Amino acid sequence: MKAIVTVKLKDVVLDPQGQAVLGSLSKLGYDFVKDVRVGKVIEIEFDKVRKYDDKIKELTEKLLVNPIIEEYTINYVSEK
Amino acid sequence: MKAIVTVKLKDVVLDPQGQAVLGSLSKLGYDFVKDVRVGKVIEIEFDKVRKYDDKIKELTEKLLVNPIIEEYTINYVSEK
Incomplete structure (x- = not known):
């Protein structure tokens, strides 16, 4: 099974990486x-254990997200 | 209007960042x-100009993606 964790900076937080891309795009004439905002997408492949959704949420909040400045969504994809 | 560009390493390419996360997760007992693979998600907010999809594709391939090792998808979201 696969969990797709999308991590983005909260809207109120300045996104320097996004601003850098925006600057380059305007220099290139676009x-x-x-506005441009850059985030992370983390694909986690795992064995379907009991209460896997609680565990995925726990490891996401423990390791993958800085809850002060970031927000996240988790989508599950079962593979063929 | 908004374009969501998701950029991921091609499957054949080793993902050191993903491997680092995987190592930490196993140390934490998960x-x-x-397997873990890390990619980027880039949200581009733009004015709906003529042929915007060609332009978004062009700037994605020019600036946001390294076509040798990365692949991408573009999804469009029209805002309320």
């Missing part, structure tokens, strides 16, 4: 672009 | 996790 003026129609108004 | 043995049911078999």
Whole structure:
């Protein structure tokens, strides 16, 4: 089974990486672009154990996300 | 309008960041996790100009993706 964890900076937090991309895009002439925000997508492949969703949530909050400045979503994909 | 560009390493490419996370997870006792791969998710907010999809594809391939080792998907979200 697979968990797709998407981690993004909270909207109120300045995104320097996004601002850098935005600056490059305007230098390249892509003026129609108004804002850019960069986040992480973490794919976790795992064996389907009991209460796996609680465990995935726990390891996400423990290791993958800084809850002060970041927010996350978890989507599950069962593989063929 | 918003474009969500998800950039991931090609499956054949070793993912050192993913391996580092995997190592930490097993040290923390999350043995049911078999593999971890880390990618980027880039949210681009833009004004809906003519042929915006061609332009978003072009800037993605020019600036956001290394086509040799990375692959990407683009999803469009029109905002309320």
